[in-house]
Amino acid sequence: EDSKLTPPEDQSDAVSSQLTVKAGKLDADFVGVTASRNGEISSLAGAGAIGGQSTAGAAIGVNLLYGASSATITLPALAGTDVHRAGSLNLASRQRENITAGAIAGAGGGTKAGAGAILVNSISRKSTTALNTVGGRSTLRMPALAFNTIAGQQSGGITSLAIVAAIAGQTGIGGAVAVNALSDRMTADVSNTDLDVTPRNAA
Numbered sequence: 778e779d780s781k782l783t784p785p786e787d788q789s790d791a792v793s794s795q796l797t798v799k800a801g802k803l804d805a806d807f808v809g810v811t812a813s814r815n816g817e818i819s820s821l822a823g824a825g826a827i828g829g830q831s832t833a834g835a836a837i838g839v840n841l842l843y844g845a846s847s848a849t850i851t852l853p854a855l856a857g858t859d860v861h862r863a864g865s866l867n868l869a870s871r872q873r874e875n876i877t878a879g880a881i882a883g884a885g886g887g888t889k890a891g892a893g894a895i896l897v898n899s900i901s902r903k904s905t906t907a908l909n910t911v912g913g914r915s916t917l918r919m920p921a922l923a924f925n926t927i928a929g930q931q932s933g934g935i936t937s938l939a940i941v942a943a944i945a946g947q948t949g950i951g952g953a954v955a956v957n958a959l960s961d962r963m964t965a966d967v968s969n970t971d972l973d974v975t976p977r978n979a980a
Contacts, residue, residue, distance in 0.1 A: 790844040806864035812848040816874040832886035847905040854913030874933040890945035899958040910969035918973040
């Protein structure tokens with residue numbers, strides 16, 4: 778289920794790679810269509826306060842990584858025994874995002890001291906890999922022993938740490954909250970296209 782921090786569907790930070798054959802047959806020794814997206818955030822929020830009687834310190838950190846990637850091959854429909862051919866196929870959408878973040882707050886006072894740290898981190902991604910035929914159906918023939926890939930990959934993660942310290946002669950209060958949200962959606966789809974990897978004699 779998507780996090781409430783998920784951005785709108787338009788995904789402004791998007792990477793797309795597409796191959797479209799509008800007519801005729803695809804006939805190539807190697808076909809490669811890949812979309813790769815990498816993102817990284819490293820952040821540290823800090824606050825400190827020292828006073829004679831009452832002091833307060835607060836640190837807030839908000840880190841957001843939103844994005845999408847898509848890799849698509851679109852083929853025309855073929856009739857009869859005609860087939861598309863790829864000696865090797867690499868169709869992939871890959872994403873790697875990381876957030877490393879910290880929030881540190883401290884306060885020291887003679888009578889009362891309060892400190893708070895709030896850290897919010899969110900990664901939301903959408904990956905799409907698709908092999909489609911439009912206007913009907915077609916067959917894509919590939920050698921049985923070739924390296925063929927139709928895949929989506931998402932990796933990375935969130936590392937966060939929130940620390941507070943409050944020292945006072947009478948009352949010291951501290952609180953730390955860290956919220957981490959990771960929302961991933963990934964699809965790899967082959968539609969209206971038959972994949973033929975049947976071994977054949979060289980003759």
